[in-house]
Amino acid sequence: MTDFEIPKKYGLRQTIADTLGIGGIMRALRTIPVLEDFARDIEDVCPDAWFLNYTNPMAILTGYMLRHTGVKTIGLCHSVQVCVKELFERLGMEDRIPGHVERIAGINHMAWLLDIRDAAGVDLYPEIKKRAKAKNAGGKHDDMVRFDYLDKFGYYCTESSEHNAEYNPYYIKSRYPELIDQFNIPLDEYPRRCVKQIEEWKQRSQERQSNDGIAHERSREYASHIIESISTNATYQIGGNVINGCCIENLPPQACVEVPCLVDGNGITPCAVGALPPQLAALNMTNINPQLLTIEAAASGKREHIYHAAFLDPHTAAELSLGDIVRMVDEMLEAHKDWLPAYR
Numbered sequence: 372m373t374d375f376e377i378p379k380k381y382g383l384r385q386t387i388a389d390t391l392g393i394g395g396i397m398r399a400l401r402t403i404p405v406l407e408d409f410a411r412d413i414e415d416v417c418p419d420a421w422f423l424n425y426t427n428p429m430a431i432l433t434g435y436m437l438r439h440t441g442v443k444t445i446g447l448c449h450s451v452q453v454c455v456k457e458l459f460e461r462l463g464m465e466d467r468i469p470g471h472v473e474r475i476a477g478i479n480h481m482a483w484l485l486d487i488r489d490a491a492g493v494d495l496y497p498e499i500k501k502r503a504k505a506k507n508a509g510g511k512h513d514d515m516v517r518f519d520y521l522d523k524f525g526y527y528c529t530e531s532s533e534h535n536a537e538y539n540p541y542y543i544k545s546r547y548p549e550l551i552d553q554f555n556i557p558l559d560e561y562p563r564r565c566v567k568q569i570e571e572w573k574q575r576s577q578e579r580q581s582n583d584g585i586a587h588e589r590s591r592e593y594a595s596h597i598i599e600s601i602s603t604n605a606t607y608q609i610g611g612n613v614i615n616g617c618c619i620e621n622l623p624p625q626a627c628v629e630v631p632c633l634v635d636g637n638g639i640t641p642c643a644v645g646a647l648p649p650q651l652a653a654l655n656m657t658n659i660n661p662q663l664l665t666i667e668a669a670a671s672g673k674r675e676h677i678y679h680a681a682f683l684d685p686h687t688a689a690e691l692s693l694g695d696i697v698r699m700v701d702e703m704l705e706a707h708k709d710w711l712p713a714y715r
Contacts (some may be wrong), residue, residue: 373706377699385558385686390534391658393687400707403435406426410442420443421638433612446612449593459471464495472488482629484528499527503521504521516533516535532555539685540688610630614627631644664680
C-alpha cells in the first residue's frame with residue numbers, strides 16, 4: 372500500500388505500480404537485493420544453471436541480473452502467450468485463432484503485435500482495427516486503453532489496459548479526470564487484486580490439504596517447456612526478456628527487450644527482429660529510460676539516479692514538478708528503508 376498511498380498524497384494515481392512509475396521503481400529497488408542473494412548462491416553452487424525470472428518489474432530485474440551478475444537469466448511473462456488469443460476473443464474473431472501467424476517484439480508489458488495473419492496469409496490488422504475502434508465507441512469494456520493505442524499508434528500492445536494506462540502520460544491525468552471514466556481505468560487496482568488473491572490462496576491451500584485426489588495438468592507457462600527443451604534438445608519457441616544487443620535495431624543495446632527466442636540443448640537464443648516502427652520504438656524508449664536509470668541506481672548506490680528514474684517516468688513527469696518528485700522519492704525511501712540498502 373505504501374507504493375500507492377505516498378504518491379497519492381502528491382496527486383499521483385496508479386493502477387498496478389509493479390512495472391514502471393514510482394511504484395515499479397521502488398519495487399525494483401526492494402527486490403534487487405533479494406535477487407543478488409539468489410545470484411551469489413547460484414554462482415557458488417550451480418554456475419551453469421538458468422535462472423527463470425517471473426518477477427516484476429520484469430525488465431528492470433532481468434536487466435539487472437544479466438548486466439550485474441554472472442547468472443544466465445531469462446525473463447518470462449505470459450502476456451505474449453495470451454495476447455492474440457484474448458484479442459480475437461474480445462473482438463469476436465475466435466474463428467481466426469487456428470493457424471494464425473503472429474510476430475511480437477518490444478519490451479515487457481509494452482511489446483507490440485507487429486504482424487498478424489490468418490492461415491492463408493491474409494493481413495488481419497485492417498479488420499482488427501475496425502472492430503476495436505467500433506468497440507471503444509460502443510461503450511465501456513476492460514481493454515479501452517489498448518484499443519486506443521491501436522487507433523492512435525497503429526499497433527496492439529501485449530499487456531493489459533490497466534497496466535498500460537500508467538506507462539504513458541495520456542490517460543491518468545489530474546487535469547482531465549474525466550479520462551478515468553472514459554477509458555474505464557481501474558485506479559488502485561493492485562491492492563484490491565492482492566487482497567482477492569491472498570483469499571484465493573488460502574482457499575486453495577485448504578482444498579489441497581483436504582483432497583487426496585488432486586489432478587495436475589501442465590500449464591501454459593514457459594518454465595516446464597524450457598526445462599524439457601534444454602534437457603532433451605527439443606526445439607521450443609518462447610517470447611523471452613533478454614539484453615537487447617542487436618535484436619531490435621532501434622532500441623539501446625543495454626536495454627532489456629522482449630523478443631522471440633529459440634530454446635534447445637544449447638540453452639536460450641534470442642532472435643533478431645530488426646527495427647520497430649519508429650513510433651513504437653519511441654514509446655518503448657519512454658519506459659526504457661527509467662528502467663535503465665533504476666538499474667544504475669541499484670548498481671551504483673546513488674540516490675540521484677533514483678530521482679533521475681522518477682524524473683523520466685512518463686506518467687510521473689506528466690503530473691508532478693521536479694521538486695515534488697524529489698520530495699516524494701525521499702519520503703518513499705524513508706518509508707521503505709528497512710527493505711533497502713543505504714543510498715548515498
